[in-house]
Amino acid sequence: MxxxxxxxxxxxxxxxxxxxxxxxxxxxxxxxxxxxxxxxxxxxxxxxxxxxxxxxxxxxxxxxxxxxxxxxxxxxxxxxxxxxxxxxxxxxxxxxxxxxxxxxxxxxxxxxxxxxxxxxxxxxxxxxxxxSSIEVEAMRRALDGQPPRSILEVGAGYGRTAYSLLGIFPDATYTIIDIEPAISISRWYLTQLFDEDRLRFLAPTEVDQIDDHSVDLAVSISSLQEMTADQVAKYLQLFDRVACGGAVFLKQWKSWRNDQDDVTMRFEEYPIPRRWLPRFVERAPVQTRFVQAAYVVPS
Ligand SMILES: C[S@@+](CC[C@H](N)C(=O)[O-])C[C@H]1O[C@@H](n2cnc3c(N)ncnc32)[C@H](O)[C@@H]1O
Structure with a gap:
C-alpha cells in the first residue's frame, strides 16, 4: 500500500x-x-x-x-x-x-x-x-577488506549506492531487486554509467533467478521498513540463501510507523536469521534515527 x-x-x-x-x-x-x-x-x-x-x-x-x-x-x-x-x-x-x-x-x-x-x-x-561514502566505510568493515565480486541490493532508489559500489569495485557485478517505477529509474541511470553486463534488474517475483551462494555483499538501505512483515522476512531469507559465505549490510529506521498499512516496524524486531554473525549493530552517524548493522552469513 x-x-x-x-x-x-x-x-x-x-x-x-x-x-x-x-x-x-x-x-x-x-x-x-x-x-x-x-x-x-x-x-x-x-x-x-x-x-x-x-x-x-x-x-x-x-x-x-x-x-x-x-x-x-x-x-x-x-x-x-x-x-x-x-x-x-x-x-x-x-x-x-x-x-x-x-x-x-x-x-x-x-x-x-x-x-x-x-x-x-x-x-x-x-x-x-x-x-554513500559514510555507508561504504561501514560496509568495508563488514567485508574485512575483501572486495566483493557480486553485490545484491533490495530497494535501490535511483541507484546512488550502486553507483558508488560499482565505481570503487570495478570487477563487481550488481543485482537490484525493486518495484516500479524505481527499477526503471535505476535502470535508466546506471546503464548510462556502467556496462550492461555488470548490471541485473529483477522484480520481487524474479528472485529465484539468483543462485544460492552467489552474492558477496547483500545490501538494504531504508527499504525494509516500508514493507509488510512477511515481505521483510522473505528478503532476509533470500539474503540467507544467496549471501552464504558473504556479508549483509542493513541501514534502516530504528522505528517506523506506516499508517497506511497500520504497521510499526522496529529494527530490533526484524527476523534476522539466528545463524548470522553480527559484525556490528550501531546507531548510524548523521541519520541518527537509523540503525546500521552488518552480519557475516556462515556458509
Ligand atoms: C526510501 S527508498 C531507499 C532507496 C535507496 N536504498 C537509497 O538509499 O537511496 C526505498 C526503496 O525501496 C523500494 N521498495 C519498496 N517496496 C519494495 C519491495 N517490496 N521490494 C523491493 N523494493 C521495494 C522502493 O522502490 C525504493 O527504491
Missing amino acids: FWQGLSEEHSRQLSEHGFESIKRRQALRYFTWRWKWSATFRSEQLRYLLSHRHPGEWVHAWRSNDLSGDEWGDLEWSKLERHFYCFAVRLLWAYAEDHGDREVLDLPEPLTGGPIPVHEAGRLISQDLAN
Whole structure:
C-alpha cells in the first residue's frame, strides 16, 4: 500500500518531467534529504553535523554558491532554501572527508539525472556521494577488506549506492531487486554509467533467478521498513540463501510507523536469521534515527 501510493506519485512526476531531473525530484523521496533553514533545530541530522564540525567550518560552509544559474533549472526552491541546502551539504561533505570512504568521495558526481548543484573546492559535490561514502566505510568493515565480486541490493532508489559500489569495485557485478517505477529509474541511470553486463534488474517475483551462494555483499538501505512483515522476512531469507559465505549490510529506521498499512516496524524486531554473525549493530552517524548493522552469513 505505502509504496503503491508513492509509486503512483513518482510515475506521474516521471511523465511530467522525464528522467533528466530524477535527482531533484524522485530522489527526495528516496534518501536525499531536503534540508530547510526552518527545520534546523528539529533535524537530528543537522544537529549532528553542527555538533561534529568546528564553527570555523560552519562559516566556510555558509559562503556563497551560485544560486541562480541554469544548473538549478526548474527547482522550485527559494534562494534561502538553496543557500541553506548548500550549507548543509558542505557540512556533510566535511564530515564525510573525515569519516567516509575516500575512494567514494573521489568519484565524480554524474551530471546524469540533474544533480542539485553544490560546489566545493572547484568540483560538484553531493549529499548522496557523501552519505554513500559514510555507508561504504561501514560496509568495508563488514567485508574485512575483501572486495566483493557480486553485490545484491533490495530497494535501490535511483541507484546512488550502486553507483558508488560499482565505481570503487570495478570487477563487481550488481543485482537490484525493486518495484516500479524505481527499477526503471535505476535502470535508466546506471546503464548510462556502467556496462550492461555488470548490471541485473529483477522484480520481487524474479528472485529465484539468483543462485544460492552467489552474492558477496547483500545490501538494504531504508527499504525494509516500508514493507509488510512477511515481505521483510522473505528478503532476509533470500539474503540467507544467496549471501552464504558473504556479508549483509542493513541501514534502516530504528522505528517506523506506516499508517497506511497500520504497521510499526522496529529494527530490533526484524527476523534476522539466528545463524548470522553480527559484525556490528550501531546507531548510524548523521541519520541518527537509523540503525546500521552488518552480519557475516556462515556458509
Ligand atoms: C526510501 S527508498 C531507499 C532507496 C535507496 N536504498 C537509497 O538509499 O537511496 C526505498 C526503496 O525501496 C523500494 N521498495 C519498496 N517496496 C519494495 C519491495 N517490496 N521490494 C523491493 N523494493 C521495494 C522502493 O522502490 C525504493 O527504491
